[in-house]
Amino acid sequence: DTGVSQNPRHKITKRGQNVTFRCDPISEHNRLYWYRQTLGQGPEFLTYFQNEAQLEKSRLLSDRFSAERPKGSFSTLEIQRTEQGDSAMYLCASSLELAGGYYNEQFFGPGTRLTVL
């Protein structure tokens, strides 16, 4: 396994278009996280999944954003009717959470850089 992968790496779109990003986590990892990072800032949490269940969503995730992890493996993040303010790096991370709440570190993917014109 080569780690967390994200596709595409770069996406340029026009305002109003829909875009979809994909994240493939490390295969045995049951937790998957999406973050957004704007220029010059640290990443901000968007949402996370435990297997296929979406357990938490940030208020940053407006109604135009939807994330899925249908089989508990890969995840998709869709942005509808993109706006220029959506331009950012979208990062995915995964981790293996064990019974008893033992916390393991998160492994990050390379990110998808979105530019909305």
Add this chain to the structure above:
Amino acid sequence: KNEVEQSPQNLTAQEGEFITINCSYSVGISALHWLQQHPGGGIVSLFMLSSGKKKHGRLIATINIQEKHSSLHITASHPRDSAVYICAVRDFGNEKLTFGTGTRLTIIP
């Protein structure tokens, strides 16, 4: 909400210098991460710690739980260490990470 602050925001040093990057947070945490981000965006996890000190090669991370403060040290810095270093914390009972804005480190040959 935990407030995470890093200092300095930018740091330029000569090759070989000892580097220290600081991170402070406002609320008690279950874990703190130090992350490295190179141009192009990919993030690499350097350390995860909840107490004491960890060392990996030329990198050392320390945390003082009482003072809510962590430091990342780089010994014998090298131009390939040039990157953005990000501190992130996980609150108790919370699954998400809260990130600092990062420290941009540039090592000049």
